[in-house]
Amino acid sequence: MQTMQATVPPPSAASRIVWAAIAIIGAFCLGVVALRRGEPINAIWLVAAASAIFAIGYRFYGKFVEHSVLKLDPTRAPPSVLRNDGLDYVPTDKWVVFGHHFAAIAGAGPLVGPVLAAQMGYLPGTLWILFGVVFAGAVQDFMILGLSLRRDARSLGHMLREELGPVPGLVAMIGVLVLMMIVLAVLALVVVKALTHSPWGTFTVAATIPIAFLMGGYMRWFRPGRILEVSIIGLVLLLVSIWAGKFVADSATLAPLFDMDAKALAWWLIGYGFVASVLPVWLLLAPRDYLSTFLKIGTIALLALAILIAAPDLQMPAVTRFIDGTGPVFSGNLFPFLFITIACGAVSGWHSIIASGTTPKLLANEGQARMVGYGGMLCEAFVAIMALIAATYLHPGVYFAMNSPSAIIGTTVQEAATTISQWGFVVTPAELIQTAKDIGENSILSRAGGAPTLAVGMAQLLHNIMPGGGMMAFWYHYAILFEALFILTTVDAGTRVGRFMIQEIAGLIHKPLQETNSWTGNLLATAICVFLWGYFLYQGAVDPLGGINTLWPLFGIANQMLAAIALMLATVVVVKLKRERYVWVPGIPAIWLIICTMTAGYQKLVGPISFTAAANKYNAALQQGQLLAPAKTPAAMQQIVTNNYVDMALTGLFMLLIVVMVAFCLRALVKGWQANHPTAHEEPYVALGSVAS
Amino acid sequence: MMATTLNAVRKWAVQTARLCCGIPDYDVYVKHLREHHPERTVPSYGEFFRERQEARYKGGGGRCC
Numbered sequence: 001m002q003t004m005q006a007t008v009p010p011p012s013a014a015s016r017i018v019w020a021a022i023a024i025i026g027a028f029c030l031g032v033v034a035l036r037r038g039e040p041i042n043a044i045w046l047v048a049a050a051s052a053i054f055a056i057g058y059r060f061y062g063k064f065v066e067h068s069v070l071k072l073d074p075t076r077a078p079p080s081v082l083r084n085d086g087l088d089y090v091p092t093d094k095w096v097v098f099g100h101h102f103a104a105i106a107g108a109g110p111l112v113g114p115v116l117a118a119q120m121g122y123l124p125g126t127l128w129i130l131f132g133v134v135f136a137g138a139v140q141d142f143m144i145l146g147l148s149l150r151r152d153a154r155s156l157g158h159m160l161r162e163e164l165g166p167v168p169g170l171v172a173m174i175g176v177l178v179l180m181m182i183v184l185a186v187l188a189l190v191v192v193k194a195l196t197h198s199p200w201g202t203f204t205v206a207a208t209i210p211i212a213f214l215m216g217g218y219m220r221w222f223r224p225g226r227i228l229e230v231s232i233i234g235l236v237l238l239l240v241s242i243w244a245g246k247f248v249a250d251s252a253t254l255a256p257l258f259d260m261d262a263k264a265l266a267w268w269l270i271g272y273g274f275v276a277s278v279l280p281v282w283l284l285l286a287p288r289d290y291l292s293t294f295l296k297i298g299t300i301a302l303l304a305l306a307i308l309i310a311a312p313d314l315q316m317p318a319v320t321r322f323i324d325g326t327g328p329v330f331s332g333n334l335f336p337f338l339f340i341t342i343a344c345g346a347v348s349g350w351h352s353i354i355a356s357g358t359t360p361k362l363l364a365n366e367g368q369a370r371m372v373g374y375g376g377m378l379c380e381a382f383v384a385i386m387a388l389i390a391a392t393y394l395h396p397g398v399y400f401a402m403n404s405p406s407a408i409i410g411t412t413v414q415e416a417a418t419t420i421s422q423w424g425f426v427v428t429p430a431e432l433i434q435t436a437k438d439i440g441e442n443s444i445l446s447r448a449g450g451a452p453t454l455a456v457g458m459a460q461l462l463h464n465i466m467p468g469g470g471m472m473a474f475w476y477h478y479a480i481l482f483e484a485l486f487i488l489t490t491v492d493a494g495t496r497v498g499r500f501m502i503q504e505i506a507g508l509i510h511k512p513l514q515e516t517n518s519w520t521g522n523l524l525a526t527a528i529c530v531f532l533w534g535y536f537l538y539q540g541a542v543d544p545l546g547g548i549n550t551l552w553p554l555f556g557i558a559n560q561m562l563a564a565i566a567l568m569l570a571t572v573v574v575v576k577l578k579r580e581r582y583v584w585v586p587g588i589p590a591i592w593l594i595i596c597t598m599t600a601g602y603q604k605l606v607g608p609i610s611f612t613a614a615a616n617k618y619n620a621a622l623q624q625g626q627l628l629a630p631a632k633t634p635a636a637m638q639q640i641v642t643n644n645y646v647d648m649a650l651t652g653l654f655m656l657l658i659v660v661m662v663a664f665c666l667r668a669l670v671k672g673w674q675a676n677h678p679t680a681h682e683e684p685y686v687a688l689g690s691v692a693s
Numbered sequence: 694m695m696a697t698t699l700n701a702v703r704k705w706a707v708q709t710a711r712l713c714c715g716i717p718d719y720d721v722y723v724k725h726l727r728e729h730h731p732e733r734t735v736p737s738y739g740e741f742f743r744e745r746q747e748a749r750y751k752g753g754g755g756r757c758c
Contacts, residue, residue, distance in 0.1 A: 086725030087745070090717055099709035225742030227714055228707065281750045282743070290714045297713075362712075496750050 019059065026052025030130075033318075034123060040313040043389045046122070047307065050130060050385050054378045057134035062374040065139060069574060069582045070146040074367035077686040079153040079360060089153070091364035094371060101359045101376045103293055105141070105351050106300065108187055108487050109344025109559075110380055112450030114388035116552060117341045118399065119329040121319040122392040124338050126385065132339070132346030133381035136589035140347055140563055142373035143570040143586055145355040149369060150682045153360035156352050156566060162681045163572055168664045172565055175657050176353065177501050178650070179558040181529075183350070184494045185536030186555045187487045188273070189547050192265045192537070193449035194480050198441055199258035200249040202265075204477055205484045206258065207241035208288060215287035227290050234291045242477050246440060246470075266541040269491070270534040276488075277495035277526055285492050292486035299482045303386050306461040316392035316399065321424070328404035329448060330549055331609040336596040340556030345384025347589065349562025351377065365688070387450075390457030397427020398435050398444065402453050405546035406446045407629060416445055440473030448548040451487075455479035491533075498529040539643040544614075544630055553604060554647060557597050561654050564593035568665040576672040576680035594658060601655040605648060615644035715749030716742060 011019075029049035032041060066072050083089040092100075117125040148154055151162070157176070161169030195202045214237070215230045223229060248254045260268070276284050325333035330341055344350070355373055363369060391399060400420045401409065409416040413429040420427055436444045439459055444452070459475035502525040507514025513521040540547025567590035574583050604610050621628050622637045631637040672679055708718055719738050726735055736744070 084725065086722040086729075087717055090721055090725075092712070092718075093705065093708070095705060096709045096712055100712045103713040224739035225716070227711060227716065282746055285750060286714075286746050293713050294710065493750060500751070 019056070022052050022055055026056060033126060037318060040315055041318075042311055042313055043307055043393065044311050046126060046314075046385060046389060050126075050382060053130050053134065054381065057138070058370075058375060058378060061134055062138065062142065062370050065142060065374070065585060066146075066370045069579065069585050070143060070369075071579075072146060072149075072366040072369055073685075074365055075688055076366055077688045077691050078149050078363050078366055080362055080364055081688065081691055082686060083152065083361075088358075089361045092362040094364065094368040097359060097362045097364075097368070098372050098376060100362065101354070101372050102379055103297060104354045104358070105348075105376060106296065106380050106383055107344065107490060108190065108451075108483060109348060109350070110384040111387045111454055111483065112190060112552075113342040113345055113556075114384045115391040115450035115453045116329050116403070116448070116548070117338055118316060118388060118391040119320065119327040119403065120323045120334060120338060121317050122314055122388060123318040124323065124334055125342055125388050128338055128342055129346045129381050129384050129388070132342070133377060136563070136567070136592065137345075137347035137351075137381065138374045138377035139586060139589060140349075140566050140570070141351045141355045141377040142370060144352045144566050145360055145363075145369050145373035146366075147570065147573055148356040148360040149363060149366055152683055154356065156356045156569070159356065160565070160569055163569060163576065164664050164668050168565075168661055171657050171660050171664075172562075173501075175558070175562055175565065175654075177498065178653065179349070179555075179562055180494055180498055181532040182536060182551070182555045182558050182650075184273075184491050184498075184533035185540065186548070186551045188266075188269050188491055188533065188537045189540040189551060190449035190451050191484045191487050192262050192269065192541055193447050193546070193548065194451045194455070194484065195260070195265055196262050196447070197259055197443070198480075199255040200245040200440055200473075200477055201480045201484075202258040202260060203248040203254075204238075204241045204245045204481050205488070207244075208238065208291075208481070208485055208488070209284065211237045211241070212284050212288040212291070215291070216283040219287065220282050230287065231290050231294050234287065235295070238291070238295075238481065239478075242474060242481060245477055246473065249440065262541040262547075263538070266534075266538045269537065270530060272488075273491050273495050273534070274526060274530045276492045277499060277530075278522065281496075285489070285496070288485065289489050289493065292482075292489045295482050296486050299479070300383055300386075302462070303390065303458060304382075306458070306465055307386055307389055310461050310464045312389070312393040312461060312464070314389065314392045315394065316396050320396075325609070328400065328408045330552060332553070332600070332603060336599040336603075337553065337556075339592075339596040340553055340560060340600045342384065343556050343559040343563075345381055345387075347560070347563050347593065348380075349559050349564070349566055352562065352566035387454055390454050390461065393461065394453065394457050395427065395431065395435075396425040397421070397431065398456070399453060400425055401427065401432050402444050402446070402456065403448045404446060405448065405544075405549060407544055407546075409445065411445065413443075413445065438472045439476035440470075441476075446546055448546050450548075451480060451483040455483070495526065495529050495533070498532070499525045502528050535646075539646070542630070542636070542639065543643070544628070544640060550611075550647065553600060554650060557600050557604070557651065557654050560593050560597045561658055564590055564597060564658060565661050567593065568661060572665055572668045572672060573680050575669050576675075576678060577682075578672075578675075578678050580673065594662060597658060598655060601651050601658075604651045605655075611644040611647040611651065615641050615648070618644070716745050 026049055029045050029052060032045045033049050080089050080091040114125050147159060151159060157169050157172050160172050195205060211234055215234045219230050248258060323334040330337060359372060397420050401416050409419045413432040417427050417429045417432060436442060439456060455476050458479045459472045462475045463472045503514055503521055506525060512518060515521055536551060540551050543550050567586045570586035571583060571590055574586060605612060618628060618637055618641045622634060627637060631640055719741055723735055726733055
């Protein structure tokens with residue numbers, strides 16, 4: 001405690017009063033959110049509660065982690081100063097770093113997870129996001145950033161090798177590669193779900209490809225490097241394509257060209273992923289990346305503004321009956337599946353890669369790490385809260401119609417309305433038809449995956465504050481386009497990264513394959529990478545429960561597994577630094593995530609909601625010569641059985657990786673605890689004053 | 694006073710937007726080259742941009758889900 005008192009001056013009376021007021025307001029708002037029943041609550045209560053909790057978390061817990069656990073030192077020279085090369089390592093203004101970091105961590109994850117979790121009501125998701133981020137997610141991002149800052153901005157894998165040993169480093173590398181394949185598959189599936197039989201949506205998303213070519217050529221030859229200028233041109237063209245999409249959808253000749261089922265879309269995306277990741281980056285990937293980055297930030301801001309102005313009432317109950325695990329959107333009880341479903345937004349392992357990537361190479365001072373690492377994650381949690389608001393603001397009947405698989409609610413509005421009304425969310429077929437008509441689509445049924453639900457919620461919110469005939473359909477397709485755009489950019493960039501990783505591994509076997517300029521190695525590695533995620537994407541497209549139901553838990557388990565690994569690293573380092581009394585700061589969230597992932601993994605292997613049960617069900621039917629929907633042939637039945645076996649193997653692999661990591665972590669903990677001096681691999685102290693120019 | 698503030702905000706916005714796309718500040722790089730590596734030729738903005746564009750997608754973690 002001495003150091004803490006030495007570095008943190010006692011708060012002034014005014015500051016005590018202000019923070020006490022924030023605490024009281026926050027507690028009151030949270031009380032309203034948590035306890036009011038029977039009447040809809042306004043979204044502003046949620047926003048206010050989140051703001052107060054995040055402010056307190058940042059000011060008190062974040063500061064505690066900074067001063068007591070990490071002991072960050074503003075007088076110490078960070079990697080950006082020590083290794084300044086003007087390119088990768090550059091001391092940069094903290095607000096610029098913050099913007100960069102937030103843009104890198106904010107993706108589709110925080111928009112999808114909370115929408116799926118809304119089937120349990122708004123309360124469970126809200127509480128997990130609020131407390132998960134303060135005690136787990138932001139702590140993970142901040143601590144990994146802090147560790148990397150003290151280690152020449154090294155990557156997560158490198159730090160694991162140094163602090164835990166070579167095997168844990170390899171385990172994490174395999175985990176990251178598999179996680180990436182699942183991420184790409186599940187995100188591509190979100191796009192498939194959003195575009196199935198939607199000529200309007202498919203046309204606008206397809207139009208982004210020629211638009212990107214145009215932007216790429218413009219930046220290559222006409223105005224090199226004018227990112228902002230070309231992005232504005234691209235944005236205008238995108239808006240024109242949304243407008244034109246309506247005419248495509250209404251045209252008898254053009255509409256069928258863009259009207260595809262899930263399987264066809266999956267094949268198109270697989271082909272696209274292959275071609276896009278071997279084309280030169282300046283032609284397709286880079287221009288679309290710029291566009292999606294700006295659109296993402298702009299749309300998040302627009303959504304925040306719409307929620308504040310419209311101040312909608314949440315129509316979903318605080319807690320629904322589906323906390324018992326019988327929900328149609330994803331199966332499984334509140335524990336552990338809520339904590340698996342909402343990954344990004346509460347705690348996301350993926351962030352540990354970014355927090356040990358570019359960001360530590362840019363921070364000009366250790367004293368700014370809390371704002372970027374802890375604060376950046378709090379902002380992402382805010383995005384998750386907004387997605388939750390957009391989903392729970394929808395009519396619950398519409399929400400369940402959009403997110404339940406057709407195997408449960410049927411394929412007609414009559415069947416769907418009857419089934420969903422029986423669950424207690426009364427909705428009429430006419431309401432479902434009207435919602436589809438408002439957004440310019442033929443059907444809203446069984447469009448799980450988060451994007452369409454968020455798009456309808458956003459369209460209704462924006463329509464509330466900016467009424468106008470036909471505008472709801474425009475906003476819906478805008479929201480779909482915005483999500484599809486950055487998901488496709490992720491697919492494209494992720495395939496490239498996966499390709500390099502595979503080439504690196506293949507190079508160990510046959511050296512020439514490592515050559516990134518060789519077309520053979522290049523095409524081969526790309527094909528393997530596309531096959532890996534394409535397999536899961538196609539599996540999702542033919543899945544009896546619609547795909548998301550099956551693949552999202554796998555993604556959640558993998559992402560939380562990586563978070564657990566990152567937090568275990570932080571725990572080991574805290575002990576190795578001989579700060580054992582703070583071991584609980586990363587230790588408790590690590591244990592919590594290990595418990596959640598292992599329980600979820602176990603339930604996906606054994607029991608009623610497991611992949612095993614699904615495989616057995618289809619296998620038994622196959623033996624008796626029966627066909628179960630959606631399979632129409634014995635071969636399709638066999639395919640579903642095989643897919644479930646693959647998912648079982650993958651779940652088993654994730655659980656094995658966790659067990660191995662836990663064993664190595666315990667070994668390192670015991671060693672660190674027994675040592676009588678700090679044993680962590682920190683770089684030596686260099687005073688900032690001695691090198692700063 | 695007002696003009697300088699606006700200019701600073703504009704510079705911040707442009708720098709952030711470019712960095713979000715993986716393009717670091719060109720002026721900073723040129724300054725770094727002049728100070729530490731006077732023997733090297735200074736690339737034009739176009740050359741600098743192309744090199745960084747290629748480098749951004751060469752691997753590493755990239756972006757989030």
